[in-house]
Amino acid sequence: MVRKQKYSFWGVLLTIAAAMAFCFLYAPLLIIILYSFNDASVASFPIEKFSLKWYHVMWENESLFEAMHNSIWVAITSTTLAVLIGVPAAYALNKYEYFFKETLKKIILTPITLPGIITGVAMLSFYPLIGLNISLTAVIIGHTTFLLAIVVSLMLNRFMQLDPFLEQAAFDLGATPISAFFHVILPNIRMALIGAILLCLVLSMDEIPVSYFLTARDNTLPMEIYGMMRRGVTPEVNAISTLVFLFSSATILLAIWLSDRDRQN
Amino acid sequence: MTILELDQLDKYYGTNHVVNNLSLTITEGEFLTILGPSGCGKTTTLRMIGGFEAPAHGRILLKGIDISSLPPYKRNVNTVFQQYALFPHMTVSENIAFGLHQQKKDKAAIARRVGEMLEMVRLKGCESRKPQELSGGEQQRVAIARAVACDPDILLFDEPLGSLDLKLRKQMQTELKNLHRELGKTFVYVTHDQEEALTMSDRIAVMNGGVLEQLSTSEELYYYPQTKFVADFIGETNILEGKAMSADLAEIQGVIVPVPVNNYPVGCDVQLFIRPEHISISPKAGRLKGIISDMIFVGTNRKYIIEIPSGQRIIAAETTLHIPIYALGQEVWIDWNPGKASLFW
Numbered sequence: 001m002v003r004k005q006k007y008s009f010w011g012v013l014l015t016i017a018a019a020m021a022f023c024f025l026y027a028p029l030l031i032i033i034l035y036s037f038n039d040a041s042v043a044s045f046p047i048e049k050f051s052l053k054w055y056h057v058m059w060e061n062e063s064l065f066e067a068m069h070n071s072i073w074v075a076i077t078s079t080t081l082a083v084l085i086g087v088p089a090a091y092a093l094n095k096y097e098y099f100f101k102e103t104l105k106k107i108i109l110t111p112i113t114l115p116g117i118i119t120g121v122a123m124l125s126f127y128p129l130i131g132l133n134i135s136l137t138a139v140i141i142g143h144t145t146f147l148l149a150i151v152v153s154l155m156l157n158r159f160m161q162l163d164p165f166l167e168q169a170a171f172d173l174g175a176t177p178i179s180a181f182f183h184v185i186l187p188n189i190r191m192a193l194i195g196a197i198l199l200c201l202v203l204s205m206d207e208i209p210v211s212y213f214l215t216a217r218d219n220t221l222p223m224e225i226y227g228m229m230r231r232g233v234t235p236e237v238n239a240i241s242t243l244v245f246l247f248s249s250a251t252i253l254l255a256i257w258l259s260d261r262d263r264q265n
Numbered sequence: 266m267t268i269l270e271l272d273q274l275d276k277y278y279g280t281n282h283v284v285n286n287l288s289l290t291i292t293e294g295e296f297l298t299i300l301g302p303s304g305c306g307k308t309t310t311l312r313m314i315g316g317f318e319a320p321a322h323g324r325i326l327l328k329g330i331d332i333s334s335l336p337p338y339k340r341n342v343n344t345v346f347q348q349y350a351l352f353p354h355m356t357v358s359e360n361i362a363f364g365l366h367q368q369k370k371d372k373a374a375i376a377r378r379v380g381e382m383l384e385m386v387r388l389k390g391c392e393s394r395k396p397q398e399l400s401g402g403e404q405q406r407v408a409i410a411r412a413v414a415c416d417p418d419i420l421l422f423d424e425p426l427g428s429l430d431l432k433l434r435k436q437m438q439t440e441l442k443n444l445h446r447e448l449g450k451t452f453v454y455v456t457h458d459q460e461e462a463l464t465m466s467d468r469i470a471v472m473n474g475g476v477l478e479q480l481s482t483s484e485e486l487y488y489y490p491q492t493k494f495v496a497d498f499i500g501e502t503n504i505l506e507g508k509a510m511s512a513d514l515a516e517i518q519g520v521i522v523p524v525p526v527n528n529y530p531v532g533c534d535v536q537l538f539i540r541p542e543h544i545s546i547s548p549k550a551g552r553l554k555g556i557i558s559d560m561i562f563v564g565t566n567r568k569y570i571i572e573i574p575s576g577q578r579i580i581a582a583e584t585t586l587h588i589p590i591y592a593l594g595q596e597v598w599i600d601w602n603p604g605k606a607s608l609f610w
Contacts, residue, residue: 165350168317171337172344173364173415183363187354 029245036238054235064240067224070136074211074220075204078143082200085144086151087193091185093152094159105156111149116209119146124213138214143207147200154199158192191258198255202248267329268293268451269314269419274323276309276475283309284320285475291419291453296445298454300462301472302498307455308423310472314453315344315421327418338367343412344421348428349404351396357407358383358392364415382410385444402433409441413448422454426461438465459499463487471495488540493609496538503544503579505537515608518575520552523603529610538607541568544581544599546591551598555579557591571599 039049058064093105111119123142124134132138166188170180186193208222215223221244228237269291276284284306291297299307312318314325316337325333332340343364351360361382365375383389386406396404405425412420422441426434442465445452456462462469463483471478471486471494479491490496497504507517515524515535522537529535545551546569558578559570566582567589573579579599583590591597 163348163350165346165348166352168337169344169346169350169352169411170363171317172315172342173411174338174367175363176338179367184352188352 032238033242033245035235036242038235038238041235054239057236058239061236063219064221064224064228064236067219067221070218071205071221074136074140074143075201078140078147078204079197079200081140081144082147082151083193083197086148086196087155089148090152090155090159091181093156095164108152109149111146112153116146116207120210120213123210127214134214134216136215136218138216139211139220142210142214143204146207146210147204150200150203151196154192154196155189158189162188191261195255195259198251198258202251205244206248266293267291268295268327269453270324270326270329271310271314272324272326274310274313274325275321276306276313276318277321283475284313287323287472287475287477289470289477289480291451293451294449296442296452296454296465296467297470298456298462298466298468299470299472300456300459301478303457305472306475307457307472311344311421311423311453311455314419315342316340341415341417342419342421343415343417344423345405345408345412345425347423347425349396349408349425351404351407351411353396356393356395357388357399360396360407361410361414363411368415378414382414385413385447386410401429402437405429405437409444413444413450417450419451419453422452424456426456426458434461441465463499471498473498488605490538490607493536493538496607496609501541501580503539503541505539505577505579507535507537509533509535509610518553518573522552524606524608525603527608529608533610535608535610538609539601540605541580541582542566543605544579544601546571546581546583547598547600548591548595549598551600553579553599555597555599557593557595557597560589560591560593571597573599 034047036054037050037052038047039051039053040047089108093101093108120142123138123145127134127138127141132141162185166184167180170184171177175183206222207220208226211220211223212226219227221240225237225240228234267290271287271289274284274287275282283304287306287310299310301307309318313320313333316332316335316339320333323333324331327340327342352363355363358379361379362375365378370378379392383392386409388403388406388410391399391403396407399407408425426437429437438461441452441454445465454462454465463486466483468480468482469486470480473494479486479495481489481491486495486499490499496502505517507515509515509527509529509531510521511531512528513523513526514521515537516522517537524535524537553573555571555573557569558572561568561570566584569581569583569591571579571581581599
């Protein structure tokens with residue numbers, strides 16, 4: 001007996017809602033990508049002529065390149081710092097027992113839940129107190145702070161899944177803590193670590209609120225784009241946005257793929 | 266020759282006294298099992314020998330040298346962990362070679378030793394497999410090979426057969442015993458399975474509540490338990506309540522019977538422990554009268570359940586005859602050799 005597939009009212013409604021959500025998420029992005037290839041100076045539809053004109057214009061915009069350079073520098077530096085501090089922190093949070101451990105865990109993870117604007121304002125008022133003027137260095141420290149929360153939470157999760165006896169077995173077989181970390185722990189958390197690094201790079205590249213308060217002369221890329229927008233959406237902005245979008249999506253997809261592969265192993 | 270000496274070890278988890286003033290010496294080449302119910306402190310003791318837990322007091326002497334404050338990687342003992350803890354990112358060969366790499370042995374020596382180990386645990390051909398591609402029994406053998414490869418003074422086993430099914434467990438028990446004979450190494454083995462302990466060990470240390478109850482051979486443990494816990498924990502036993510009368514007499518169920526010489530106060534409550542195989546049944550005469558209330562055929566012997574007037578049921582094991590010699594409901598007498606019973610208060 002073949003049972004007829006019935007479409008329930010709520011099922012249909014849910015599908016429509018989901019489709020609309022996707023639409024609102026991705027349609028604007030698609031439009032931007034389309035417009036970036038539009039030859040005309042004014043955003044208009046239908047597109048009469050496709051060209052790479054705005055990519056050429058973008059290519060010649062030096063301040064945009066400067067900003068891109070700054071962004072990459074900030075992303076790489078703050079990610080490196082966040083990993084160097086965050087991985088050992090997550091390791092210690094997982095391994096050792098001390099009475100203020102839970103509190104410490106919450107303190108490290110709080111920046112994730114705080115709105116970026118609050119973190120930004122707080123840093124803006126705090127950094128001068130410790131003699132740090134707003135600059136690219138301040139931006140790097142700001143980014144490191146919130147990336148640290150990301151790295152710690154992702155890596156803590158991974159460490160918790162890791163069999164604690166693996167490390168003990170390494171010690172048992174004569175490995176010092178350093179050797180055990182590099183030969184046994186690291187290979188087993190490698191994928192999660194790469195995933196965390198990629199996520200950090202993307203988040204730092206896209207970040208606005210903290211950068212907004214801490215940037216002096218040297219703009220990061222999102223800040224530069226934001227600045228350009230004040231003169232209206234130029235097709236040039238569409239071109240750079242398309243590139244940033246592609247970079248971000250590729251990185252995120254890579255991170256997802258790597259963490260999936262890690263789980264399967 | 267003594268290879269390992271535990272000297273008055275104490276360990277607490279919070280206020281919980283998990284290992285209490287434990288002292289024991291282990292002879293070189295011996296297969297010693299620490300046996301006890303879960304939470305008795307046996308695994309903690311093993312972990313203190315391995316260096317994963319630090320004793321609160323006391324010393325651990327390996328070949329006469331105090332190692333109690335050394336980290337695990339500076340102790341020449343290796344552990345076979347309960348869940349094996351094989352390195353998932355390494356092949357079988359790499360797992361076995363890990364300890365040798367840490368010792369900075371040269372490549373040729375490592376390759377030779379890994380080959381020997383693979384041969385020893387019969388895993389030739391699995392060199393380049395990953396642990397997760399192996400069966401439970403094979404993983405177990407890799408764990409053993411990895412621990413043996415470093416040529417430790419002592420091999421520690423933390424309930425290594427716990428996760429295997431019964432048949433495989435029996436097989437591995439025999440393999441481990443053979444391995445012990447071949448290697449001539451000192452094995453310290455932790456288990457809660459008394460049968461496993463009785464079959465494999467040269468000596469057994471029975472622990473309960475953090476205290477060492479008795480340290481002796483399987484036979485002594487079974488036939489001459491020194492504490493009530495051991496008498497009850499090891500094997501099947503009948504416990505008869507009574508009162509002490511003198512140094513070698515007690516009143517049990519209204520009958521005065523000879524008991525092992527003791528210095529318990531006269532009139533105190535005592536318990537007489539008698540193994541089922543030490544109880545004999547006779548149709549005519551004996552110490553206590555009873556009625557056959559049940560019979561169980563278990564292959565190697567036949568168990569008779571005899572109900573004595575107090576209502577207690579006594580188990581007697583007789584070597585199997587094809588036909589039972591007593592009938593259900595038959596009135597019989599039971600007797601036992603007083604020298605083979607144990608008395609506790």
